[in-house]
Amino acid sequence: MTSVRKSQLNRRPWLSTILLYLGVAMMLFPFVWMILSSFKTKADVYAYPPRWIPSTWSWDNYQKVFDTIPFLRYYWNSIFTSVVQTFLQVALSITAGYALTRIEFPGSGLYRRLMQSSMFVPAVVTMIPLYLTVASLRLIDTYAGIILPQIETAFLTMLLMSFFASIPDDLVDSANIDGCGYYRVLTNVIVPNSSGAIATATLFAFLGNWKSYTWPLIITNNTYYRTLPIGMKYLVQESSSEYQVMMAASVMAILPILITFMFTEKQLVRSVTLTGMK
Amino acid sequence: MSLSARKIQIGRKTYRLNAVLVGWSLLLPSLAFMIFIFVIPLVQVISLSFSNFSMITGTGTNIGLRNYRYLLNNDRFWNAMFNTVKYAAFKLTVDTTLALLIAVMLDRNIPGKRFLRASYFSPVVVPVVASSLIWIWFYDPSVGPFNQILSFLGLPTSRWLFHENTALLSILIFSVWKGVGYNMILFLSGLQNIPDSYLEAARMDGATEMKVFFKIKLPLLRPITSFIIMMGVINSFKVFTEINVMTPDGGPLGSTTLIVNYIYDQAFTSGRMGRASAAALLLFVVIFLLTELQRAINAKKHVDLV
Known part of the structure; x- marks a missing residue:
């Protein structure tokens, strides 16, 4: 060797x-x-x-971005929707992942199969009826309309399940002997012992939510609710193709992500190789 | 008898009542979202596809198979399908080959390996819209750097996104730039998992690096290669964002209209929700068949190996 x-x-x-x-x-x-x-x-x-x-x-070009479009508004919309979506997705994935790996109850197998099949159906298939439902609930141009239909948890749940399953049974058993019920096991054993995995899942979910495009595009008509990617798409027309201004906007959209990436590159790359997640 | 010790029997199995209650309470929020954003829309899209529901009037009646018949005889639908197949074929060959090449080179004793790996991967994490804006400028026929470099070198320039022969190709070049690092990472991890002893044994027997690659590395990478190809095909049938940003009108003569863009156009530009639903279901059938095909091929390969 x-x-x-x-x-x-x-x-x-x-x-x-x-x-x-x-x-x-x-x-x-x-x-x-x-x-x-x-x-x-x-x-x-x-x-x-x-x-x-x-x-x-x-x-000047940076100043011009703020003069041409409500850039800070878009930025805030993106931060707000991404954070709420990520929080909901991770929280739901933790509870569901825990129940599916550590608790025996009827229907868990059925849910697991439902989850797997949902990952094979492209989003565009369910998008049209979902849009009509959201429209009939009068949620177009609202945060709820942007956020709620994007709470997909199948992939994150499966990812966390693989980590939860690898936590040694002894840890759970000894917590049970100490008098911990199911909920206490979740908060005192499972979550602390998979904090790395949860952090990675959070990062992945956030990056995905941050660049989310199609759903926010169809669900927002009012510029007030546009997220950053949508605002940038329309910047092409609104800045009448002033490239230097478009670049200033791109820098502001890309730089935070590139900096986050620089600090988390190792974990990101490792989880890509573990899961093939995009 | 305390609540936690009580048992209930469902089917042939006995469960602790407490486990059933806790299990369901923890799963319920996820299940609610799953029903709201997946199960119900999936049922609705099927019935929508048999109707002429229009967003403009807000009504529709059942028209049987007419949407499907229309689509299967429609040139623009087939054009979008054909463009998507072209896109997938090009992306798969170029992207997979380049990714493998870069991974094999990176798997050696290269100075600055971590920097290189991170840099090749960086376009993957950047939001598509922001990087598309850079490339829109690159492709600008008059002030874009590509044409400026070409004309500086005295080479013929191109109209890139504005000509029907080059528009899809331009977007493909962007997609390869954007995605090659992702597949490279997958190949690299596969290469690093090959035990050194295999390679050493082959080299001791006098195998050239070329032979080591084709006889040992490539066959051992097969599971990853087939995963990459499958995901590549499926993801090609989902491409939307870069097309919508770089050629919002579907490209010259519809040359960059991929299938998802066609569906989006039908549903949200023309308001034909029924027809768009039928097209979306046809797309689903294609993806389903492709995954099954891939699975069958993999199963067969497995038998061959045994």
């Missing part, structure tokens, strides 16, 4: 290294372009030969 490692160390795969760094330059180029361009003037954008570096560095 060590001999292979050593021989690999001795000859660095230079060709692969060069190719990989060329590839990464292409992968990161859009982000670099976005950040540089968010400081460009309109003249820089139309300059030929193309200007890569802004002629002057100013925050």
